[in-house]
Amino acid sequence: MVVQFKVFKKPAPNGKLTIYLGRRDFVDHVSSVDPVDGVLVIDTSYLQGRKVFGQLVCSFRYGREEDEVMGLSFQKDLFLASEQIYPPKEVQPTKLQDRLMKKLGPNSYPFTFKMPENAPPSVTIQPGREDEGRPCGVEYYIKVFVGDTEEDRSHKRSTITLNIRRIQFAPSKTGRQPCTIVRKDFLMSPGELELEVTLDKQLYYHNDKIAINMIVNNHSNKTVKKIKAAVQQSVDICLFSGGQYRSTVASVETQEGCPVNPGSSLQKVVYLTPTLSSNMDRRGIALDGHLKNIHTNLASSTLLANPESRDMFGMVISYIVKVKLYLGAMGGEVTAELPFVLMHPKPDLRRMMRADSQAQVEAFRSESMAQSVDMD
Numbered sequence: 001m002v003v004q005f006k007v008f009k010k011p012a013p014n015g016k017l018t019i020y021l022g023r024r025d026f027v028d029h030v031s032s033v034d035p036v037d038g039v040l041v042i043d044t045s046y047l048q049g050r051k052v053f054g055q056l057v058c059s060f061r062y063g064r065e066e067d068e069v070m071g072l073s074f075q076k077d078l079f080l081a082s083e084q085i086y087p088p089k090e091v092q093p094t095k096l097q098d099r100l101m102k103k104l105g106p107n108s109y110p111f112t113f114k115m116p117e118n119a120p121p122s123v124t125i126q127p128g129r130e131d132e133g134r135p136c137g138v139e140y141y142i143k144v145f146v147g148d149t150e151e152d153r154s155h156k157r158s159t160i161t162l163n164i165r166r167i168q169f170a171p172s173k174t175g176r177q178p179c180t181i182v183r184k185d186f187l188m189s190p191g192e193l194e195l196e197v198t199l200d201k202q203l204y205y206h207n208d209k210i211a212i213n214m215i216v217n218n219h220s221n222k223t224v225k226k227i228k229a230a231v232q233q234s235v236d237i238c239l240f241s242g243g244q245y246r247s248t249v250a251s252v253e254t255q256e257g258c259p260v261n262p263g264s265s266l267q268k269v270v271y272l273t274p275t276l277s278s279n280m281d282r283r284g285i286a287l288d289g290h291l292k293n294i295h296t297n298l299a300s301s302t303l304l305a306n307p308e309s310r311d312m313f314g315m316v317i318s319y320i321v322k323v324k325l326y327l328g329a330m331g332g333e334v335t336a337e338l339p340f341v342l343m344h345p346k347p348d349l350r351r352m353m354r355a356d357s358q359a360q361v362e363a364f365r366s367e368s369m370a371q372s373v374d375m376d
Contacts, residue, residue, distance in 0.1 A: 007100070014157040016046040017144060020104065022096045024164045024291060028121055030171075030303050036113040036164065039100040040085050040144060044107060046158075052086035053150050055079055055143045056113035058120075060314060061136045062237060074136075081113040082150055113142070115166065120314025122165040122289020123299050125235070126282065138314050139289055140164050165289050168303055170343035175202040178321075178338040184220075186331075191220040191262075197323045197336045204342050206297045209273045210250075212321055216266040224260035226326040228253045231274045233298065235286045236316040247285055249298060250274040274298055274319070274342065286317050300343040 011018040021038040028034075036056055056079070063074025083089075088109045093101065097110040125136040141163045145154035178199040185192040193216070200211040212229050230251035237243030250272040257266045276297050279285050290296035299317040319342050325334040 008162070010160055010162045012144075012158050012160045014046075016043040016158060017041070017052065017146070017160055019142065019144060019160050019162055020100055020108075021142075021162070021164075022100075024162075025167050026115065026164060028115075028117075028166050028168045028303075030168070030305050031117070033115040033117055033119075033166070036081075036115060036142065037094050037097060037110070038142070039097050039104060039108050039110055041104050041108045042086055044086070047086070047146060050146050050148055051084055052144065052146055054083055054085045054111050054113070055150075056081040056115065057141055057143055058314075059139050059141065061134055061139075062243075063136065078119075080116055080119060083111065083113070084150075085109055085111045085144065115140075117305070119166065120238075120316070121168050121300070121302060123235075123315045123317065124287045124289050124296070126279075126285040126287055128283035129281070131283070137286075137289065140166055163291055165291060167288070168300060168343065169346035170203055170205065170341070171303065172346065175341075178202055178340055180336050180338055182334060182336040184334045186220055186222060189221050193218055193220045193222060193224070193325070193327075193334055195323065195325055195334050195336050197321070197338055199321060199338055199340055202340055204340060205345050206300075206342065207273065207275055209271050210321065210340070211269055211271055212323065213269050214267070214323055216260050216268075216325065218260050218262055218264055218266075221262045222327045222331045223262065224266070224325045225258055225328050226253065226255050227258065227268070227270075228324045228326070229270050229272060230322045230324075231272050232320050232322055233274075233286060234318045234320065235284075235299075236318070238314055238316060245284065247282065249279050249282075249285065272321075286315065298342065301341045303341075303343075 008021040008024055009018060018041040019038055020041070026034040026036055040052065042052060058078045058080055059075060061075045086109055091110055091112065093110040101108040101110065120138050122139055123137045127135045141161050143159065143161050145159040147154060181194065181196045183192050183194045196215040198213045204210055210231065214227065216224060218224060228251065230248045232246045233249050235245045252270050252272060254270065257268055260266045276287065286299035287296050288299050301318055302316045304316070319340055321338045321340060323336045327333060
């Protein structure tokens, strides 16, 4: 039985250049980032003395495309890496590049871009139904073009742009179980109201159910009439100060166990599951950056090597559980917040490497190689 593996391929409009990538997801390990490696096939007779350059670009759109008038632009492009692919320089190809070049022939050339550690993960802000143009967010793409110098203006017919993603996986070590206690006293009223909130764990995977344990001890003369628990997503836009937005992605409101009268207590557990499926029509929700024909989900929490040193080009995603006690029109509210982490689990790398190694060997022994063409 011949095992085949997928290679992503994209040609230039004139067919003179073609990119081949073994993957389009590159992992940010917080302390390091996977290099972006691939192979470019060139029709050298078309060049006529010109060179071929490649660039790795991070594009940050922070405003709607239809609002760009009178030269105003809501997009910033950061060129993270640039190199000359042809004429080729002396480089040591990876195993994948070496096998691709043997399969694709003598006019194939390897390229590798080093992605900076402090660049942000791929994020897409969900547009509204009426919105047009490219959605807000952070995306990455590889650009390859023909020219005499790197500063030359590229021509569409001899230019390739291929989107890729920078992603993060959940850490192997989890933090402490989140817990907080909020006490509130009232002017002109004796005693205080105590709210204790605990989560069952600190790290959740996408589609996990979050158990929120609440204990209310009412030592005041107020009455708790209603309880609301919610999961809120926070998007911190690092390009400018004050650019932080919160959206509720899951919530529940209950009067079960209420009223909690003066001198009484209540212990209660509620469950919430934040998912994209329940927020499909919500404009402004942050999603994991997605590629054509690839399913996505709510944006994962952003892990930072140094939380105090935030990159000034991108978006930082975080989540909190917010519990609110309603005490009536005259009593006000009591609120507690707990942060948690929402991410994808880290794949079993050893099993994936064994599977990939076997797939690559079998595929290159075969005369056929599965190629996936993506034109986004």
